[in-house]
Every structure is written in structure tokens, then in C-alpha cells.
Amino acid sequence: xxxxxxxxxxxxxxxxxxxxxxxxxxxxxxxxxxxxxxxxxxxxxxxxxxxxxxxxxxxxxxxxxxxxxxxxxxxxxxxxxx
Numbered sequence: 001x002x003x004x005x006x007x008x009x010x011x012x013x014x015x016x017x018x019x020x021x022x023x024x025x026x027x028x029x030x031x032x033x034x035x036x037x038x039x040x041x042x043x044x045x046x047x048x049x050x051x052x053x054x055x056x057x058x059x060x061x062x063x064x065x066x067x068x069x070x071x072x073x074x075x076x077x078x079x080x081x082x
């Protein structure tokens with residue numbers, strides 16, 4: 001069994017019509033989410049979401065991969081070494 005890691009995923013939403021799909025994916029992965037902070041930047045028409053995670057590297061990758069395939073969404077993750 002893979003060991004769990006702590007990670008933070010940064011999600012940038014450039015297309016507001018992608019928001020419902022992003023929220024749906026995050027809801028599917030709610031079992032690994034420690035916390036979430038969203039910042040709408042209305043002046044630029046984008047939204048920023050920071051998601052703290054506690055999961056195996058494979059599960060973290062699965063979440064970021066799903067989010068990254070949504071048109072208008074960019075995502076990067078930083079994962080702890082231990």
C-alpha cells in the first residue's frame with residue numbers, strides 16, 4: 001500500500017463555465033480534501049482555488065489529472081516528501 005502524503009493543489013479557472021465541473025470533481029474527491037479556499041478575481045474574470053489534500057500520490061495525481069482535463073482549467077500540485 002502506498003503511503004499517504006500531504007499536498008496542496010493550485011487550481012486556476014480561466015473560463016467561468018468550468019466552475020460547476022470543477023466543483024463536481026472536487027466533490028467526488030472530498031474524502032481526501034483537508035480544506036479548500038477559493039478566491040474569485042472578478043476584475044480579471046478568473047477564479048483561484050487552493051486545495052489541501054491528504055492522500056496517496058496516485059490519488060493526488062488522479063484528482064489533478066481530472067481537473068487538468070477540464071477546458072479553461074490549469075492545475076499544479078506540490079506534494080510533501082514524507
